[in-house]
Amino acid sequence: MKPPDYNLRRELSKIDLSFEALSEIVIANASDEDFAQPRRDWRVIDALIKTAKMINWNVAAPVLEARIKLLAGAPPDPPSIRARKAQRVRPLPPLQFIVALRSLRHESVGRATMLPTLMAFRCSRYFSSLVSVALAGAESWFDGLPRLEPASAEAPASEPGE
Numbered sequence: 001m002k003p004p005d006y007n008l009r010r011e012l013s014k015i016d017l018s019f020e021a022l023s024e025i026v027i028a029n030a031s032d033e034d035f036a037q038p039r040r041d042w043r044v045i046d047a048l049i050k051t052a053k054m055i056n057w058n059v060a061a062p063v064l065e066a067r068i069k070l071l072a073g074a075p076p077d078p079p080s081i082r083a084r085k086a087q088r089v090r091p092l093p094p095l096q097f098i099v100a101l102r103s104l105r106h107e108s109v110g111r112a113t114m115l116p117t118l119m120a121f122r123c124s125r126y127f128s129s130l131v132s133v134a135l136a137g138a139e140s141w142f143d144g145l146p147r148l149e150p151a152s153a154e155a156p157a158s159e160p161g162e
Contacts, residue, residue, distance in 0.1 A: 014124060026116045026123070037128075038118035044135045045114075049102050051142050057092040059146040064095065 062085050066076055077085070093099065104110030121127040 021120075026119045030119060034119060034122075035115070037122050038115050041118045041122070041131060041135060042114060044139065045101060046105060048138055048142055049098065049105055052094045052098040052102075054147050055094065055142070056146040056148045057094055058088060061092050061095065062086070 062082070069076060076082075094102075104114055118131070121131050
């Protein structure tokens, strides 16, 4: 069995993600069926962005940050820092990747490139399944995150990227 990076490099070399290629090759030759799955993907991403507004990031972020540090090989925060973080009362913003996705959703250039980018990934058997797994995993993960109380959710603080 070949290591995953071999397959990844081979698959990436088949996909030209330049704006020109996305516009001229992917969209120009696409059928209605080719647009259907990426549109469904974008609707899932949009739902995740909307759900992120309802998540209590003060509770969710410390657990996720600890997991990211563990995966990156960094030592965990000492107990004193964890205790200080637990006492925070100001609302934390969503994670940076959520802010980035929200920015893509609001920027016309971002919206213009997301659909053909998803189409390009869906053209590859390898990446198509990865997109499906990633979106399903994100939905499952978001379902398990703590939500804001209804009074807090009605007026979320404005966040970067909105």
